[in-house]
Amino acid sequence: MTNGEKNKVKNGNSAEKEHMCSVEAAINEIGGKWKPLVLYSLKDGKQRFSEINNKLPAITQRMLTKTLRELESDEIIHRKVFAEVPPKVEYRLTAKGNSVMPILDSLCQWGKDYCEYEDDVED
Secondary structure (H helix, E strand, C coil), X not given: CCCCCCEEEECCCCCEEEECCHHHHHHHHHCCCCHHHHHHHCCCCCEEHHHHHHHCCCCCHHHHHHHXXXXXXXXXXXXXXXXXXXXXXXXXXXXXXXXXXXHHHHHHHHHHHHHHHHHHXXX
């Protein structure tokens, strides 16, 4: 991409945003402290709120709720509500969410390699 060229990307809210490059567009969709971790926790299938929260003990319920709402709004995850008492809600990746998994898998491997590198440097 040449300097000055911009990609127009539509987000889940149907508002148009201009991005300098596709990396910026990707970071806007799945970036931040919690979104990648929430997505990775959904890698193996549908999960209930409490299951996600148990996998990510450092996240507050408020932040998890906010993150799940943003991912749902961007059509990266699907939220299914069951009509029962007490209410049951499940989250799962959409096709768009599944398309992110190879990136997160690579990031996970890079993190493992980095940790091993750090261990080797300290020795």
